[in-house]
Amino acid sequence: MKVDLNTVKKIAHLARLEFDEAGAEKIKNDMTQILDWVEQLNEVDTEGIEPLTTMSSEVNVLREDEEGEHLSHDRALSNAPQKDSDYFRVPKVLE
Amino acid sequence: MLSAEIKDKYELVVGLEVHAQLITKSKMYATDSTEYGSLPNTQVSVLTLGHPGTLPKVNRKAVEFAIKMGLACNSEITRKNIFARKNYFYPDLPKGYQITQDKGPICVGGEVPVTLADGVKKSIALTRIHMEEDAGKSMHLAGEVDTLVDFNRAGVPLIEIVSEPDMRSSEEAYAFLVEVKKLVRYLDICDGNMEEGSLRCDANISIRLKGAEELGKKVEVKNMNSFRNVSRAIEHEFERQIDLMEKGVEIISETRTFDATTGTTASMRTKEDLNDYRYFPEPDLSPVVVSEEWLESIKIAMPSLPRELHHKFVHEFGLPEYDAGVLTDSKEIALFFETLCTHTNNYKAASNLMMGPVKSYLNELTLHIEDFPISPEKLASLIALIDDGKVSFSVASQKVYPEMLQNKDKTPLEIAQQLNLIQESDEGSLKPIVDSVLAENEAKVAEYKSGKKGLMGMFMGQVMKKSQGKADPKVATKLLSEILDN
Numbered sequence: 001m002k003v004d005l006n007t008v009k010k011i012a013h014l015a016r017l018e019f020d021e022a023g024a025e026k027i028k029n030d031m032t033q034i035l036d037w038v039e040q041l042n043e044v045d046t047e048g049i050e051p052l053t054t055m056s057s058e059v060n061v062l063r064e065d066e067e068g069e070h071l072s073h074d075r076a077l078s079n080a081p082q083k084d085s086d087y088f089r090v091p092k093v094l095e
Numbered sequence: 096m097l098s099a100e101i102k103d104k105y106e107l108v109v110g111l112e113v114h115a116q117l118i119t120k121s122k123m124y125a126t127d128s129t130e131y132g133s134l135p136n137t138q139v140s141v142l143t144l145g146h147p148g149t150l151p152k153v154n155r156k157a158v159e160f161a162i163k164m165g166l167a168c169n170s171e172i173t174r175k176n177i178f179a180r181k182n183y184f185y186p187d188l189p190k191g192y193q194i195t196q197d198k199g200p201i202c203v204g205g206e207v208p209v210t211l212a213d214g215v216k217k218s219i220a221l222t223r224i225h226m227e228e229d230a231g232k233s234m235h236l237a238g239e240v241d242t243l244v245d246f247n248r249a250g251v252p253l254i255e256i257v258s259e260p261d262m263r264s265s266e267e268a269y270a271f272l273v274e275v276k277k278l279v280r281y282l283d284i285c286d287g288n289m290e291e292g293s294l295r296c297d298a299n300i301s302i303r304l305k306g307a308e309e310l311g312k313k314v315e316v317k318n319m320n321s322f323r324n325v326s327r328a329i330e331h332e333f334e335r336q337i338d339l340m341e342k343g344v345e346i347i348s349e350t351r352t353f354d355a356t357t358g359t360t361a362s363m364r365t366k367e368d369l370n371d372y373r374y375f376p377e378p379d380l381s382p383v384v385v386s387e388e389w390l391e392s393i394k395i396a397m398p399s400l401p402r403e404l405h406h407k408f409v410h411e412f413g414l415p416e417y418d419a420g421v422l423t424d425s426k427e428i429a430l431f432f433e434t435l436c437t438h439t440n441n442y443k444a445a446s447n448l449m450m451g452p453v454k455s456y457l458n459e460l461t462l463h464i465e466d467f468p469i470s471p472e473k474l475a476s477l478i479a480l481i482d483d484g485k486v487s488f489s490v491a492s493q494k495v496y497p498e499m500l501q502n503k504d505k506t507p508l509e510i511a512q513q514l515n516l517i518q519e520s521d522e523g524s525l526k527p528i529v530d531s532v533l534a535e536n537e538a539k540v541a542e543y544k545s546g547k548k549g550l551m552g553m554f555m556g557q558v559m560k561k562s563q564g565k566a567d568p569k570v571a572t573k574l575l576s577e578i579l580d581n
Binding site for chain 2: 010014016051053054055056058059060061062063064065066067068069070071073076077082084086087088089090091092093
């Protein structure tokens, strides 16, 4: 599958990545190669086979509704690039 | 303002998406507390904050709550549930994706029946109900350069109830929301408080010319924090879209936010203009399989639904639709009334007592029926006094009942006796009163006999007055007419 530069641009935006011209060209080729390789899977006949959604055959790994461990307020905020005594601070998202 | 004539050319089409926060103790995929109103960022875990190396685990109760809602709406329950990642970047979502359901929501189809003000019944079809997690809360304070984020809410279990575009007026949308709120409260899965955000609603609104098959471009309106605001937003959008259409301006499919102070909507300009959620199956969660056994155990534990009680009140108790509607408005009142009716057969008197004196007492003191000082049994014994002809309904509700509220130890009969309220229903004791009333009003008696039958009320009033309200009206009427009409 051929990936074009517009697709690279779109995917990069969604992933919040930035590429210069040379980088975009390189990633475009990489992505094309990756997709081509994965496309080999299309050779397998999957008629009538349910899609695989998890690698394990386990089902119903459920928790009872009980409170458990959580982080202290200070530890929760400790890795935040920006914070105040109560909140995580992030660049303003809404004008 | 649009003329009614122009407005009449168009049809409004509304579909609603309702998010209901489930009242579980812990979050959807993590064990943090879900309590409302705690200090910011105190109910968070490594999972909630999206730290690497963490694994989610599904809260069984949240799944059961979602199934309950589906059963209440006659949806089909999906037996094999998988979860999906909805990918987007926003600061209130630390993982970079929301764990939700995409293909194969836990409840498929179903309906919510509504009754409109004019008594017309309509069924609003549901597309689906799926399980997901809430996001954190971002605050964009005026004068603040940053956005502040609190993750206490992140990961709280939600169900999203998605309707078909079945509503044709703001009134229908309002009725739908009222019904959904009633359902989640009867099921005890969500507190239904829209102001606090435990019930949230987005509206998909479009218009089309009457008779047109094709749906118009839909506009999604957010940020309406009350039922009334939902209906205001719908009204506003209807007019705004007609106005555009009439001017030949294209309606664009967009997300708009409702401003409660102006009653208008405005386009939401967020920095994310490209929405592509790239859903894929959540690899960290194994499927949830709903076995026949599990489903059966949930069905057995289902409480009575408002429509079931409504049906019972109308068809078994013979009450008017109106009464049934008022009595099933809240689950607690409905259940209290149901219990009351196991102690009396005078359902209409029971309903009148509930809708009148009981409700006004609760409203006045802003109490819930749980705090009501009179037990259903005792209230039933008050009704028995009426049935036995010992007191009239008005004496029961205006004199005995207030005393019962004050005095929990006495029976209604004791109160009625103490206050000397027991009705004179034996003819022997009433006869002298009737006679003296007639003797004192000879002129009126003559008028009555010559055809002024309307005077009967005046005689009754006099009898009641003389008996200090204790005359049984039925017996008094009988005695009066025996003398006057012969």
